[in-house]
Amino acid sequence: MVKEKPHPNANIKEKRKDRKAFQQTVGERLFEIRKGIIPTLTQTALGKMLKLNQSAIQRIETGGGTIDTLLVVLQYYLKNNYNLHYILAEDNSKFKLKIGTEEVKDELDNYFEKLD
Numbered sequence: 001m002v003k004e005k006p007h008p009n010a011n012i013k014e015k016r017k018d019r020k021a022f023q024q025t026v027g028e029r030l031f032e033i034r035k036g037i038i039p040t041l042t043q044t045a046l047g048k049m050l051k052l053n054q055s056a057i058q059r060i061e062t063g064g065g066t067i068d069t070l071l072v073v074l075q076y077y078l079k080n081n082y083n084l085h086y087i088l089a090e091d092n093s094k095f096k097l098k099i100g101t102e103e104v105k106d107e108l109d110n111y112f113e114k115l116d
Helices: 010-037 043-050 054-061 067-079 084-088 101-115
Strands: none
Touching: 010 054, 010 067, 010 084, 043 054, 043 067, 054 067, 067 084
16 A cells, blocks of 8 residues: 655645744744733834834734844843743743843743753
């Protein structure tokens, strides 16, 4: 019996689906952080602070947007002591939302020890 080979694009489609889901998760985390800083902070107000337009913030918070916009937003949150590991780790349950600089190294060491 000849075993059928999977379609060459099957794996690519699955990776795209996983990537999109992760982008949406990161966007949801960014939305939650924005609303947690000042509950009345709008996408427009954040955009003005970062010299971005409202639609760029909206796209990032819904799992889209550009790398450039994402980096600007992440840099803003980092400067405000938000933990990028909390935002970007697939499983962020091991990280605090906000973190002081002393804690960063300990959290990273603990995270990577658990991966080994």
